[in-house]
Amino acid sequence: MTSADFPVFVAAGEALTDLIAQDSQHQRWQALVGGSTWNVARVMAKLGLPSAFAGAISQDVFGDALWRASGNAGLDLRFLQRVRRSPLLAIVHETRPPQYFFVGDDSADLHFDAGLLPDGWMARAVWVHFGGISLARRPLSDKLLALAAALRRAGVRISYDPNYRALMDEAYDATLQRMAALAEVVKVSDEDLQGLFRTDDIAAAFARLRAFNPGATYLYTRGAEGASLHVGEQCWQARVPPVEVVDTVGAGDASIASLLYSLSQRAGLAPAEHLRFAVAGGAAACLGPGASPPSLELIERLLAQVPVQAG
Known part of the structure; x- marks a missing residue:
């Protein structure tokens, strides 16, 4: 073998x-x-x-x-x-x-x-x-x-x-x-930061997390508020596309999986495009009941509806 x-x-x-x-x-x-x-x-x-x-x-x-x-x-x-x-x-x-x-x-x-x-x-x-x-x-x-x-x-x-x-x-x-x-890539949510660092100062908690490994890429998700991607001193912000939410269970798992897929299979694209794919993946997972893994076709249909800007 x-x-x-x-x-x-x-x-x-x-x-x-x-x-x-x-x-x-x-x-x-x-x-x-x-x-x-x-x-x-x-x-x-x-x-x-x-x-x-x-x-x-x-x-x-x-x-x-x-x-x-x-x-x-x-x-x-x-x-x-x-x-x-x-x-x-x-x-x-x-x-x-x-x-x-x-x-x-x-x-x-x-x-x-x-x-x-x-x-x-x-x-x-x-x-x-x-x-x-x-x-x-x-x-x-x-x-x-x-x-x-x-x-x-x-x-x-x-x-x-x-x-x-x-x-x-x-x-x-x-x-x-x-x-x-x-880790080379770390995914964290605002709720994670509050619980892990036992604080309501989410910005300070995120800074502490990044200090553990300044060279890593961080996907920071905030539910319906969207997500951001942080690479060194650079940051990109993305909003969630308009979707009819059936269930949010598994959306975070889908977002990190989608980011990893994009980094490995769409390696030549800019960080903003990797963030767009991650957010589209999380949104696509909300269209089905339970932790429903989204298809590549569904994610690609949502990509154009994910606005991204440098933060």
């Missing part, structure tokens, strides 16, 4: 099941497959790049659903490990505003083993993406930090989206700094 058989894009982290309350008495629940890094891998596969999700899932009905969804998304299943442990669950007991907690003591995701990934895969990988709650859950976080460092030494490009959740408290600070320092 040669390196040509392996994916060029890999996202490493968590795949989980969202259990979402369907009534105020918490008597009915809907189970949906999810996970931020897993979503990014699915978007890249939808855009046509050979992609994989590297992580571990359970061997029960929840793991079965994630396995099927991964296969249906076109992900390379050699990177998805199945272990005899309980599933990782996100219990979303309120949706407006979202309130949730995670159930995953000694769950399958924590038993991911990078040493069991196919031999030679790093030689083919161009981008490997990290983020989500996987980096806040030991011992998985230690394994992923070691993997990211090894990939960086091997010359593989690293991207990182912390995707703030409540379990990312002061104990996460060192991981945030380490991953930002390793």
Whole structure:
């Protein structure tokens, strides 16, 4: 088997099941497959790049659903490990505003083993993406930090989206700094900055994040307010195109995936065009229910409707 058989894009982290309350008495629940890094891998596969999700899932009905969804998304299943442990669950007991907690003591995701990934895969990988709650859950976080460092030494490009959740408290600070320092591209939202740095001074929080790695490219998203791309001293601002929003779940994952796709497949274009593609990708994801990976054709149709200017 040669390196040509392996994916060029890999996202490493968590795949989980969202259990979402369907009534105020918490008597009915809907189970949906999810996970931020897993979503990014699915978007890249939808855009046509050979992609994989590297992580571990359970061997029960929840793991079965994630396995099927991964296969249906076109992900390379050699990177998805199945272990005899309980599933990782996100219990979303309120949706407006979202309130949730995670159930995953000694769950399958924590038993991911990078040493069991196919031999030679790093030689083919161009981008490997990290983020989500996987980096806040030991011992998985230690394994992923070691993997990211090894990939960086091997010359593989690293991207990182912390995707703030409540379990990312002061104990996460060192991981945030380490991953930002390793990454070539960092994606962060205004809500991430508020939570990660425990402050309402969002501008100061963004400056602190950039200080961890001034040479990185930063995609800074602000929901309906649009996004900006920061490269050194330069900055570009983009507004969200007018779309009929069905669901915003997965929009952030689609935006970072779209940026990485543009950087790798449209490398000759200016930074403003990469930002335009990222914003169009995030907007396109809002047109379908759940974390719906947008197609390349849909993103390209929205591109002309994304105004960009130097900031």
